[in-house]
Structures are given as C-alpha cells and as structure tokens.
Amino acid sequence: MIDIFLSTYKFFLGATWLTLKLTLTSLFLGSCIGIIFAFFRLSKKKALNYLATIYINVIRGTPLIVQIAILYFGIANIVTLSPFWAGSLALAIHSGAYIAEIFRGLIQSIDKGQMEAARSLGMPYHLAMRRIVLPQAFKLAIPPLGNQFIIGLKDSSLVAYVGMQDLWGAALSEASSNFQQMNTYIIVGLYYLALVLILSYLVGKLEARLEVDSKNRPNRTFKNLFQFKTASS
Amino acid sequence: MICIKQLHKSFGSLEVLKGIDLTINKNQVVVLLGSSGSGKSTLLRCINFLEFYDQGEVWINNKKIDFHQTDLNKVREEVGMVFQHFNLFPHKTVLENIIEAPIYVKKMKKQEAEHTALELLAKVGLKDKAGEYPHMLSGGQKQRVAIARALAMEPKVMLFDEPTSALDPELVGEVLQVMKQLASEGITMVVVTHEMGFAKEVADQVVFMDEGKILEQAPPHVFFNQPESERSKKFLRRVL
Ligand SMILES: Nc1ncnc2c1ncn2[C@@H]1O[C@H](COP(=O)(O)OP(=O)(O)OP(=O)(O)O)[C@@H](O)[C@H]1O
Numbered sequence A: 001m002i003d004i005f006l007s008t009y010k011f012f013l014g015a016t017w018l019t020l021k022l023t024l025t026s027l028f029l030g031s032c033i034g035i036i037f038a039f040f041r042l043s044k045k046k047a048l049n050y051l052a053t054i055y056i057n058v059i060r061g062t063p064l065i066v067q068i069a070i071l072y073f074g075i076a077n078i079v080t081l082s083p084f085w086a087g088s089l090a091l092a093i094h095s096g097a098y099i100a101e102i103f104r105g106l107i108q109s110i111d112k113g114q115m116e117a118a119r120s121l122g123m124p125y126h127l128a129m130r131r132i133v134l135p136q137a138f139k140l141a142i143p144p145l146g147n148q149f150i151i152g153l154k155d156s157s158l159v160a161y162v163g164m165q166d167l168w169g170a171a172l173s174e175a176s177s178n179f180q181q182m183n184t185y186i187i188v189g190l191y192y193l194a195l196v197l198i199l200s201y202l203v204g205k206l207e208a209r210l211e212v213d214s215k216n217r218p219n220r221t222f223k224n225l226f227q228f229k230t231a232s233s
Numbered sequence B: 001m002i003c004i005k006q007l008h009k010s011f012g013s014l015e016v017l018k019g020i021d022l023t024i025n026k027n028q029v030v031v032l033l034g035s036s037g038s039g040k041s042t043l044l045r046c047i048n049f050l051e052f053y054d055q056g057e058v059w060i061n062n063k064k065i066d067f068h069q070t071d072l073n074k075v076r077e078e079v080g081m082v083f084q085h086f087n088l089f090p091h092k093t094v095l096e097n098i099i100e101a102p103i104y105v106k107k108m109k110k111q112e113a114e115h116t117a118l119e120l121l122a123k124v125g126l127k128d129k130a131g132e133y134p135h136m137l138s139g140g141q142k143q144r145v146a147i148a149r150a151l152a153m154e155p156k157v158m159l160f161d162e163p164t165s166a167l168d169p170e171l172v173g174e175v176l177q178v179m180k181q182l183a184s185e186g187i188t189m190v191v192v193t194h195e196m197g198f199a200k201e202v203a204d205q206v207v208f209m210d211e212g213k214i215l216e217q218a219p220p221h222v223f224f225n226q227p228e229s230e231r232s233k234k235f236l237r238r239v240l
C-alpha cells in the first residue's frame, strides 16, 4: 500500500486541489442560491413560494448523479459547459436546496418579537430582516452549514462520472491501470477523510470562537467573527 | 391625537375586537384594563399596524390611515411600542439598540444619535450600561432600555403592552417610575397593565375592555370607586 501511496501522491494531490476548487466554488454558489431560495420560501408572493418549493422538492427527490448528468449531457445541446462548471453548477444547485431549508428554518426560529420590535421602530421589512433578523440567524447557521459543507465535499466525488480528474476520478483511472483497486480506493478514502477532518476542525474552531464570544458578547455576527482579534479585547 | 372608530378584528372565526370606539387625546395617559383574552393587546397592535384590522378606521393626527396607501413605516415611526418581553436586539449593545432606528430610519448622524441615546439612557438611569449587551441586564433594566429605544424615535404616542408583567416583583417599581416620569412630561401614552396602583395614580382615562368591546371608560377615581357594569365590578374584586 505504501508503494502505491508513494507512486500516486503527486497525481492525487493535484486531484485533491481540483476537489477543493470544486467544493469551494459549488458551496459558495450553493450558499447564495440557498439564501435566495430561503427568502422565496418565506415570501408572501405565491409564485416565488411555489418556485422554491418545486426546486427544493425536485432537487431533494432526485439523485445527485442524475442532476450532474442532466446538466452535463442535457444542457450540452444548448450551451457547452466545461466539466468543471457543469460539475460545480450541479453541486451548487444540489446543495442550494438543502442550504435553503437550513436558512429558512433558522430565520423562522428567530423570535417574532425581534421583527415586530424593529417594525415598531419604523424599520421597513427588508431593513429589519437585514439588520436584525439575519445576523442572529447567521450566527446559528455555522453548525448545520458546516455539516452541509462536509456532505458537499464528499458529494463532489460524483463529478468523476462526467470525466473530471478530481480525487475520485483520479482514483478510478489509477486503479484501472495498476489493478490494485482495493488499496487505491483505501488510499483515496484516506484523502477524503483527511479533508473532512480538516473541515470539521475549522468549523469547530469557528463555533468555539462563537461560544467564547457569547460569554461576554452574545450573538456575534459573521462580520465580527471574521475579524480575528482576541476575544478579550 | 388618535381616534379609533368601529374597529373590528377577527382571527379566523374568532372575533377579537367587536367594534371599538376610542379617542386618545394629546398628552393623555390612557390605561387599558380587562381580563386575559379581552383583546387589549390586539387593540394596541392595531394602532401601530402590527396587526391589520378588518373593519373600522384609525385616525392619527387627523389623518385617516389607510393601510393600502399610507406609508405604514412612517406611521410606526411616530408610534413607539414597548413589549412585555422587551424584544431588545441581543446582538447589539444597549447603545446600538437605541441608535439603530434613528440612524437607519431617520438617517441621523451617528454622533448625534449617540448623543441623544446617552441622554435617554441617563433619563432611564442606565447611562453606565451603554456598552453592555442585553443579556447582561436585569429584566427591569432591559425594559428601561426598551423604553429609551422607543423614545429615541421621538414618537408622538407611546404604546405599552404589559411592560411589567414579565418582571420580578421587585423590579416592577423602577419601570413604573420611568413611565410615571414620561407621563408627567406630557407624553401621550396608551398602557395595558395589571398594575392598578399605576392606573389610579397616573391615568387620565381608564378603559375597561371585555370580550372585544369597551364596556366602560372613565377617569380612574370614577372607575375604581363607582364601576358601572357587573363585569367591571367582578374584575375589580379580582384584581384589587
Ligand atoms: N395571532 C393570533 N392568532 C390567533 N388568535 C389570536 C392571535 N392573537 C391573539 N389571538 C386571540 O385573540 C384573543 C385576544 O387576544 P389579546 O392578546 O388581544 O388579548 P389580551 O387582552 O391582550 O390578553 P392578555 O391579558 O392575555 O394579554 C385571544 O383569545 C387570543 O387567543
């Protein structure tokens, strides 16, 4: 196994980089889609609400591999998408549905009194949402989003089937030439495991910062979170 | 100042307000009394349009408010509200809670807003708490901040919905004290409360509601000494 590890690590590290690019691109886009569709779901406008409900149900109700294939092969007749963008978009649209549900739940979990207090001060709905409700919802979003990001990282392996040399793609082609399927797949599994552990660690760090902060400064927002200064200042 | 005419409001099949007529004059303190479920909160929330009534009219400053046409945000700027559960913004400091609306709604300069906020905090006796987050405050302090926050918009009328009901008994006094001070400054107030002492001492008018209707309206010495209806007598026997 060690010899396989040594003979593949250059190839696999390159593939890891592609997996990371895919994951980051798709999760960034997926979060944007998720926030937008969360608002559609909460909207009083029936059309938007239906649109979001259909989107969420269709995406959650069909396999990711089917979605990737449709986007890559189906859309190919209309616009040509590179495998990278087809994969990223499919992953983004997929995770977007789950992220939409996360944000919807979080926004609804914020006490109604917050919105009412803001409105009673004359704040228009969107301002109250942006300044009062969302910062509180975002703070709660880190654990479930972290979880979704881990799923997204692993799901990205499916783009190998539209010909991408991501980690899983690299493993498939390596195994077909060295005929050591089992060992190759275990090694690539360890690569994924390492990535997931690093991601969980980062999410945990972020959460811990929040916990520490909430002892003296509760409900710090995303904006505050990324100003990495000592909590005691 | 505020004139309510034949207000009706239902939640589904439950009719909560059954034709309310009420006039609130400038500089007056009106205390709304009534047993639980009589519609006091709903009436209050119709005045700043947190709730939309089904029928009737609300006039504020001789302007009829039509909630399809009037800019309700402008109306709400002029009608401050204090809630039973304070509803302070937990992710903002006391000072930030108070300057939020003046800055983002009234477009006031930050410095000016902070200056006013500190004056208001001094008024409610909490100047030293400006930098604290709400979770560090006691209930009474939270409610006083909430009052300062509402006052920062310089409303023409203040609505209070059971402002002391969620407080430990020993903290009720400090909030009532602030409210008395506001009353003595001539701020127009509509107060839902179960504090009969406050009603007797501060109210210009006591309004007694029962099952979505106003049964009695009188100055406090009249209402408390010679209640007219059986309902109000029974209510007073229970609360006094
Ligand atoms: N959003 C709502 N949806 C359905 N029913 C409601 C709603 N808000 C209030 N009600 C009902 O309307 C009635 C009057 O409620 P309201 O809160 O106005 O009473 P209240 O006089 O303030 O009582 P309390 O002293 O308990 O606060 C109650 O029966 C209540 O259950």
Ligand SMILES: [Mg+2]
Binding pocket: B040, B041, B042, B161, B162
């Ligand atoms: Mg009530």
